[in-house]
Amino acid sequence: MPQYLKDDKNLLSPTGRIKHAAQIMSNTRPPRNAWDPNNDFPSGLNDIINKGLSFFKKPSADGNPRNIFIIIVLLLLGVAAWSSIYTIPSDSVAVVQRFGKYLKEVPSGLHLKLPFGIDSALIVPVKRQLKQEFGFKTPGATDPYQSAPGNNGHQETQMVTGDLNAALVEWVVQYRVSDPSKFLFEVRNPSQTLRYVSESVMREVVGDRTVDEVITIGRQEIESEALIKMQTLSTKYAMGISIDQVQLKNINPPRPVQESFNEVNQAQQEKEKLINEARRDYNKVIPLALGEKDQRIREADGYRLKRINEAEGDVARFNALLTEYSKAPQVTRRRIYLETMEKVLPNIKSKVIIDTATNNILPLLNLDSGSITMKQGAQK
Template sequence: MAWHEPNNGSNGRNNDPWGTKNRGGRSQGPPDLDEVFNKLTKKFSGRFSSKKGSKGSSSGGKNIWSFSIIIVISIIIWFFSGFYTIGEAERGVVLRLGKYNRIVGPGLNWRPRFIDEYKAVNVQSIRSLRASGLMLTKDENVVTVGMDIQYRVSEPYKYLYQVTNADDSLRQATDSALRAVIGDSLMDNILTSGRQQIRQNTQRTLNQIVDNYDMGLIIVDVNFQSARPPEQVKDAFDDAIAAREDEERFEREAEAYRNDILPKATGRAERLKKEALGYSERVTNEALGQVAQFEKLLPEYILAPKITRNRLYLDTMEEVYSNTFKVLIDSESTGNLLYLPIDKLLREESSKIENRQKNKSSSAYDEIELESQERNELPSSQSGSTNSRHGRY
């Protein structure tokens, strides 16, 4: 490869950037690196020298001094650029030459720049992701399910470097766990009473996956957002759910009615049983008493049958007449029935007794008034004896 002579231009100056030229005016190629470095040092150090020596007359000691100043300034800038701050809710993962070194806490920290690198991770905030989609159930139905996962970072290093993308890995694990749980459940349970069980199974399965992959995450909570059938069959499922709810409501009403009627019927049955037992005991005791009575009368009847019959007849009639106020007497001579209104006779007798008592009380009251009038008419000399006698009365 040939080297061409640079174009000097019309002013005749040498435009060679390397400043090298042979005796014949031809270029000899690029200069040595040491020569280039010396020229750059001279140009840079000339700015810090005095005006008298600015045209290439600087000494070697001044060049070393200027170079030292540059190095010191660079070191100061490098040192202060190594300070960094970690937030209160964050933890810093420090890498030294690309390899994990340590975890730093909140506050002001320092690292050797270009040697250590750090990444701050929030370990206190609660993060959320949602998994949803059409899923196949155990009874070969299709259902749309939505699940919300809440989690936080527990180990920053594992969160950053254990897996390629922890958030995306958790999303895939959630979708896998949810599909596994839904595929092992019946559609009726998913839509109605089994939602809590599905949530617990999903959280347990997801925790196992996260522990196996060692993502550095903690599952805080799993919320079952929604579960609905496809739109094409949604009306039919709504009717089925309404019918199931009506069935449960009717069952609860029947149970309430049973709980209300059964104790009453049981109490009524117990009362009837006790009344029947009491009646049975009473009738039995009465029969036994009558038997005992007849057993006592039997010897007397054997000794005097006529007297015993008359006595029984009189006792019976006494018991009968004591409970009635109407008496009919059969007259054997005339053949007529004589009616005795005993109730009227008793009422008239009782009214006469009451009138007699009223008359007696009114006469006593009149006598007391007459005595009081006589006492007022007596002179004052006799009033004392009258008053004392009335007081004794």
């Protein structure tokens, strides 16, 4: 080590060496490349520069490495790179905040942000259908607001109907995050607020109906009305939530009267069954009888029209013959006779033709039919 370094104890520290080097450089010519072998720096300055470069390479007297500064710089660079890169799943978007203030929304994929907590990204699942359960719990659920905390699930189901009866109502609300900025910043704990809104609306809707409607025939109307009212309140409170479906699960009376209600339900179901069977028989027999009635009426109308047309045709034919007969009686009489015989004779199997001029005839034996047939001609 040079003598001037030994004489000055301040030069033994890194800070002292840097100050001493700056003082020397201020009294010399403009700085040059310290690594140029042709430079003409003073030998003392070269020693200082070389000592400064090797300071971080050699271990200190207590064994600690001198390159701790380089390690810290590398760590800071690694932390900066790690904190500036983030990935968003395909079913989500990220809400970016800068120093806690809303900045923008970014879609799914790989993105960059300012490191060291300057920018922060909150991932919101906007394409995933979320649900809240009332009165029961699904094992393995990761959402803390999916079911009631503690043992409050049984209290949520206890409701009073419009006819002052009690009922245990279980239902499910399925929803999506439609506006991430409103979901995060407009309402505190929007999922918990949705539970309060859903419970309030369901109690209102159930309280407008009788217990029979709630348990039996009014389920679909309750679901539709509750869905509309929940969506209206969610929009009014700017929760950034879209209600997809409200589905009723189990609706039971209180346990002390549950058996009696089950018997009433069974009797009502039996009643509905008998009514449906009677309607089935009615729909099977009545249309058949109506069809037969229409068929008989059409047949009677057809026969009536047939007889009327035949009578009118016979009258018209007789009038036409009478007209022709009045013009030529002999000719018409003979033509009628011939036409009549033309129709009658083909229907007679056995024919006996006798000359009218014959005075005596012999009896004829009809061997075909097994009887004797005898015909005589009329005398003029």
